[in-house]
Amino acid sequence: MGVILHVDMDAFYASVEAQRRGLEGEPLVVGVYSGRTEDSGAVSTCSYEAREIGIHAAMPIKTAKKKADNSDKEVSFVPMDKEYYDSFSDRIQEEILQERAEKIEKASIDEFYIELKTENYKQAENVAKEIQASIKEEFEVTCSIGVGPNKLVAKIASDRDKPEGLTKVKPEEVQEFMYGLEISDIHGIGDRTEEKLSERGIESVQELAEADPALLVREFGEKQGLKLREKARGEDDSEVEESQQKQVTRITTLEENSRNSSKIKQVFPELASDIIEKLEEENMDYGSVQLIVIDTEIQMHTRSTSLKTRVRNNETLKEKGEKLLEEFLEASNSTIRRVGLRASDLKKRKGQKSMEQFF
DNA sequence: AATGATACTCGGC
DNA sequence: TTACGGCCGAGTATCATT
16 A cells, blocks of 8 residues: 545635635634524634634634624634535645545545555655645645555644644654554544543553553454554554545524424425435435434434435435424423434445446 | 444534 | 534444344
8 A cells, every 4th residue: 555645624614715705814714604693603614813812613603703802803704605615625636636646535525535656755745745835826725734654644644733734654653653642632532432441541542552452352342442452553454445425414593493393394395305406416315314403502412213225205304304303392392493304324326327427 | 242233422624 | 691503424322133
């Protein structure tokens, strides 16, 4: 396997909006507005300059505006335009990354894994620098890149130095690199796992890497236990490959809080048809339907149901969603603020060519 | 007891 | 003083299967 790069765009939505509006280097906040009241909504992401005055993702827009008022800087607030960022991301992939990659994987709207042909880390570093320079020149946004022997190490490396960072970890440096991390820096180790490890006296990456495999297997099972130890050693044999979308969600904020099911159901047709439209684009069927509910305390609840066979059907989605909503309202006394539907357990439909195969 | 499938929650952006 | 979106993928809990 060649050298792996993890390319991670810096504050992507905010950088794209800054470029679009000529606001580079200024505090800028990208928000999602629910339309309920003036400024009702939350921060999606913000520029590094906005972070300096205490604004961060997931913060209510009103709170962010308070921070902005208390600062001497002029802060721009702009609404999220996901479609625009999607096409921006695709263009970076097609115009800069594709041609330099032996293999490429789009991991999210702002993250890519690239496998290079070369085994030479100096060469790989040069490719990474070239990618950073080209993206900056042609798109006027920046990225951070991690260079490593596999996806796990490359991803952690890209996180170490942001924005516009470049972190290279050669195979002989992997151990030193991994031992310098906190256990929670390792992707896939959450609070729960961290606590369980701590109870067993494992608190550092080195301790996990050198832990008794039998103990880990006892605590976490054969598969997961051994995987944990491998991760701490910086080992990962997963391939760089095109990944399929796993779920499609559409969620909306109700005009008024409610627990009147017929009132709430009125938003379902639009949610369902938006989801089906997306599935048609992707030529995918769904095998599972989820209801997502956010109550007046901003607590999220989900209920789901599996289908016997995969379909791409608007009515099924709507009806399963309605049924789940009724069951939820019956069992809970919470009042609903936002409601959504999700289709998951997705699979490409076979026996029907998608458009790109004609080219 | 281990594994896989399903249901639900959490965190990033 | 509080204030609160719309997505996504991954983590974790629980249950069925073997």
